[in-house]
Amino acid sequence: MRLRTAAFAALAALLVLPAAAFGAEDFDPSDEFALDPWVSIELGPLDLSINKAVFYLVLASLICIGLGFIVRGGLKMRPTKAQNIVEIAYEFAEKQIARPTLSEKVYSRYFPYIATLFLFILVSNMVSFIPLPVGHTSWLGPIPDFALYAATANINVTLALTVVTFLVYNYEGVRAHGVGGYLKTLVPDAPKAIQPVIFGIEVLSQILRLVSLSVRLFANLLAGHLLIIMAAGFMVLLGNFAGLLALPVGVFFWVFEWLLVAGLQAFIFAMLSGIYIGFAVESSH
Structure with a gap:
């Protein structure tokens, strides 16, 4: 019972810290996404x-690199908590993402990329739900303005990650088949009269991957943070007892986003990246 109470209080504090910024008369919630x-x-x-x-x-990069160096410098038969976390993440990236998607031709070359992509996005997403003193305004004078922000809720970040995957799998496709051979893999067996149409659709679908892969991650993280910010804002804007009604709603969204969406979106992004790379080197896809 005490553990549940402490957990709920901690989650409430995660909302109260950024919610206090709404006390400023000139505060605009959209300012939290200003750069x-x-x-x-x-x-x-x-x-x-x-x-x-x-x-x-x-910060996300330092956390990933730091955990790697900590574990690498002190591997033990009876693993520590940090080593357990890294080993679980490694096994998940290997067995659930890389092995099912990458062919043997490219597995050894691109498993590090897929695992790094998964861990980096996962850490970036999870860190984004922890209030840090990076708010847009200073609402208590010298005391920092705590806020929630996700780098992956910035379309420039997700698009940059997507472009890397896009270049990698097209490079591997050309490397495996040659330019002409790779282009031929974009046209399945079909009557010659409709092959140009199918080829055009396939090329368009390749380009649209840039949109779908980047916007999926961006939109999910942005929507989650907007919901939490709205709940935190209602706590102040409604005032009195009515404002407290928004607290459990905000806690629910925070738990849902942190426990499910943060990991799921990292998994989907890394999984699709692996699928694209794996299919690019196959004879037909």
């Missing part, structure tokens, strides 16, 4: 400014 530069770096038309999206990407 004002912390350090402005511009090289001609190229904007390399450091903002909170960059911070979250670096």
